[in-house]
Structures are given as structure tokens and as C-alpha cells.
Amino acid sequence: DGQYPPGKPNITKCRSPDKETFSCWWQPGSDGGLPTNYSLLYTTERKTTVSECPDYKTSGPNSCFFDKSHTSIWTSYIITVNATNAMGSNISDTEIFDVFHIVELHPPTNVSLAIIDDPPHLLVKWSPPPSVDVKSGWVTIEYEVQLKLEKGQKWETLKAGTHTQLKVFGFHPGENYVVQVRCKPDHGFWSLWSSESYIQIPDRFWRKDM
Amino acid sequence: PICPNGAVNCQISTSDLFERAVQLSHYIHSLSSQIFNEFDEQYAQGRGFIMKSINTCHTSSLNTPEDKEQAQQIHHDDLLNLVLRVLRSWNDPLGHLVSEVQDIKEAPGTILWKAVEIEEQTKQLLEGMENIVQRIHPGELGNEVYSLWSGPPAVPMADENTRLFAFYNLLHCLRRDSHKIDNYLKVLKCSLMQGISC
Numbered sequence: 001d002g003q004y005p006p007g008k009p010n011i012t013k014c015r016s017p018d019k020e021t022f023s024c025w026w027q028p029g030s031d032g033g034l035p036t037n038y039s040l041l042y043t044t045e046r047k048t049t050v051s052e053c054p055d056y057k058t059s060g061p062n063s064c065f066f067d068k069s070h071t072s073i074w075t076s077y078i079i080t081v082n083a084t085n086a087m088g089s090n091i092s093d094t095e096i097f098d099v100f101h102i103v104e105l106h107p108p109t110n111v112s113l114a115i116i117d118d119p120p121h122l123l124v125k126w127s128p129p130p131s132v133d134v135k136s137g138w139v140t141i142e143y144e145v146q147l148k149l150e151k152g153q154k155w156e157t158l159k160a161g162t163h164t165q166l167k168v169f170g171f172h173p174g175e176n177y178v179v180q181v182r183c184k185p186d187h188g189f190w191s192l193w194s195s196e197s198y199i200q201i202p203d204r205f206w207r208k209d210m
Numbered sequence: 211p212i213c214p215n216g217a218v219n220c221q222i223s224t225s226d227l228f229e230r231a232v233q234l235s236h237y238i239h240s241l242s243s244q245i246f247n248e249f250d251e252q253y254a255q256g257r258g259f260i261m262k263s264i265n266t267c268h269t270s271s272l273n274t275p276e277d278k279e280q281a282q283q284i285h286h287d288d289l290l291n292l293v294l295r296v297l298r299s300w301n302d303p304l305g306h307l308v309s310e311v312q313d314i315k316e317a318p319g320t321i322l323w324k325a326v327e328i329e330e331q332t333k334q335l336l337e338g339m340e341n342i343v344q345r346i347h348p349g350e351l352g353n354e355v356y357s358l359w360s361g362p363p364a365v366p367m368a369d370e371n372t373r374l375f376a377f378y379n380l381l382h383c384l385r386r387d388s389h390k391i392d393n394y395l396k397v398l399k400c401s402l403m404q405g406i407s408c
Contacts (some may be wrong), residue, residue, distance in 0.1 A: 019278070020277065020278050045265035045270075046265045047266070061293030068277065068278075068279065071277060072276040072277055073276060073277055073278075073393075074274070074386050074387075074389065074390050075276060076263075076264045076265070076404065078261075078264065094261070096260050096261065096264070098386055100386070100389045100390075100393070105405070112237040133278065133357060134408065135400070135408055136282060136397060136400055136401070136408065137397040137398075137399055137401070137408045138277075138278045138282075138393070138396075138397055140396055186236060186321070186396075187236075187239060187240070187389060187392070
């Protein structure tokens with residue numbers, strides 16, 4: 001009658017955007033032609049019991065969000081996802097990780113571009129991603145800026161260290177440029193690039209001055 | 211040596227000392243991550259070591275902060291002393307790591323070099339941290355002898371899997387503890403050192 005147990009779900013990613021909370025996402029398997037329920041079960045090396053996901057909503061469909069009270073940074077989490085329907089159930093492979101090892105920040109925000117006349121250069125400024133505690137030293141963020149001629153293909157990447165601005169010299173006067181910024185924690189994954197920002201370099205900046 | 215160009219009693223500011231300690235802790239964790247990944251790729255694939263290495267770190271009995279709130283609630287003196295205790299507790303295991311890595315079959319030179327470098331830099335960091343604590347609290351430098359580590363597994367040399375797991379577990383715990391130390395020092399730097407922009 002075309003009804004059978006669910007396919008094996010697959011945990012696709014676990015990430016922390018701030019080193020204080022984290023989320024996991026999974027890809028459901030086939031539903032076997034029946035209504036299928038998914039549950040994320042976890043334990044840690046400090047727990048003796050298995051618990052269910054504390055929050056299935058905050059991080060969207062097929063996800064589990066662990067808030068601060070459910071997050072320890074240097075503790076192994078052991079996570080599986082279970083799919084169940086009327087015909088049976090199926091369980092994902094086990095994911096084991098420490099939260100310090102899965103930190104991936106959101107992109108930097110408030111990227112602004114300004115032409116500075118003396119000496120002639122482009123000043124790129126940005127803010128850290130929201131809700132990341134840099135002030136107390138909990139998270140140390142490194143940044144990269146990439147830019148290219150709007151009509152060009154080749155990006156040039158510049159390291160900005162932990163600063164939230166960068167002076168860029170050596171532009172072609174009169175040309176349009178595209179600029180993006182990304183960031184990563186001192187030990188972790190690079191974020192996505194920020195959305196593109198555009199600027200035209202004024203004609204008054206003769207090449208020899210730049 | 212902490213002093214530049216080998217000078218003996220140079221007077222480096224405490225915030226400069228802290229800055230150096232943080233650079234060192236950052237470097238040590240980067241190396242610890244690299245050596246773990248390299249060992250994992252070369253020797254641990256398919257052996258299920260990750261499941262066995264849960265809750266096996268010799269330093270897990272040290273009551274260290276596990277999240278930001280705990281790290282910020284603990285008094286900075288206590289956090290400094292915890293950093294010293296974790297560093298000291300790695301003295302013996304790192305010595306073992308360096309001596310043993312040379313006996314691993316076809317151990318790439320890069321793993322050996324990193325093990326030696328981590329041992330050396332960890333000694334430097336411990337020396338620097340003791341210097342800092344001395345400055346902040348003269349005379350309060352405890353020197354309890356630490357050997358939380360129970361030593362290498364008593365196992366016949368033939369059992370390679372057990373020896374490799376012992377290694378894997380050491381590197382797994384080193385990666386974790388070196389990150390902890392690095393994170394604590396970055397928090398301490400921001401809270402203790404005036405004039406440092408965090």
C-alpha cells in the first residue's frame with residue numbers, strides 16, 4: 001500500500017553564532033508516505049541522561065536551538081535525530097562535538113564606505129555581528145575585506161585583523177567598486193560575506209595621487 | 211625568554227606581558243588544533259576514537275568555567291590560578307607526548323615538530339603567567355605539584371590501537387584545554403588591563 005518506515009535523517013550542520021548558544025539542523029529522509037515526527041536527542045559528557053531538544057522553533061524548520069542555559073562550551077555534545085511514523089522509525093548518524101569548535105559568526109553589519117581626500121583613499125568601516133560579546137574579550141573577531149571593480153571579476157582580499165575599519169589605497173579614479181566584509185572568531189569558521197556595498201571613485205583622484 | 215634579546219631583568223609592563231601571553235595562548239591552540247587534525251586524519255579514521263574520548267580528560271576534575279557567564283562571575287584571581295593549574299597539569303603529558311610521538315609508525319615530521327613546539331611554548335606561557343601573577347599578587351604564587359594525569363596506559367607495546375587511542379585522547383584534551391586557556395586569558399586581558407581596547 002506504499003507505506004513504509006521513514007528514511008534515515010541526516011544532521012547537516014551544528015553552529016554557534018556567538019559562542020554562547022548553538023543550533024543544529026537536519027535533512028529529513030523519506031517520510032514513507034506517512035506523517036513523520038522528528039525528535040532531536042542529546043546528551044553531554046557531563047550528563048548521565050538523554051534529553052530532547054529544548055527548542056525546535058527558534059532556528060527554523062528541522063532545527064534545534066540550544067540557548068545559553070543549555071550550552072557548555074568545552075563539553076562534548078552527543079546528538080542524534082530520530083524519525084518516527086506509524087510503520088517504524090529511523091535514526092541519524094551520531095554527531096559529537098565541542099561548542100568551541102563550531103563557532104561561525106554572522107557577517108559584519110553597517111558596512112560604510114567613505115572617500116577621504118588627504119591622503120586620497122577609501123575608508124571602509126563596519127560593525128561586529130550583532131549579539132557577539134567582543135567587549136569583554138569573550139569573542140575575538142578577525143576581519144577580511146574584499147573588493148573589485150564593479151565591471152571586473154577578480155576580487156582582491158585584504159586582512160583587517162581585529163580592527164573594524166580599513167584604509168584602502170590604489171584605486172582607479174572614476175571607476176565603480178564593490179566592497180564586502182566577512183569575519184571569523186579567533187578559532188572558528190569564516191562568516192558569509194556581508195551584502196555588497198558600492199562606491200564610485202571621484203575623477204579628482206588622479207592615479208598618481210592614489 | 212620573556213625579556214627581549216635575552217636581557218634578564220627587563221621591566222616589561224604587565225599589560226605587555228599579558229599581550230604576549232595571549233599571543234602565545236592563541237598560537238598554542240592553533241598548533242593544538244593542527245596536530246589533532248593531522249593525527250585524526252592519519253591515524254584515527256574509522257576507529258571510533260571520538261566516542262571513546264568522551265569525558266576522559268585528566269583536567270576535567272578542575273572546576274573550570276564552562277560558559278561566558280561562569281567565566282565572568284569567577285573572580286579574576288581565581289581564573290588566573292585556574293589557568294596556572296591547567297597549564298601545570300599539562301607538563302607531564304606534553305613530555306610524554308613528545309617522547310612517544312617519535313615511536314609512532316611513520317609519524318610525519320610535522321606532528322613531531324608541533325609536539326615539541328607545543329611543549330616548549332607551553333613552558334614559556336606558564337613562565338609568563340607565573341610572572342604576571344607574581345606582579346599582581348607578590349608572594350601568592352602557589353606551586354602545588356600537579357599530576358592529575360595518570361600517566362600513559364600500562365599496556366603491552368603490541369596493542370597499537372590502545373596506544374593510538376591514548377594519543378588521540380591526549381590531543382583531543384589538549385585542543386580543548388588550550389582553547390579554554392586562550393579564551394580565559396582574552397577575557398582576563400580585557401578585564402584586568404586598563405587602556406587595552408577590546
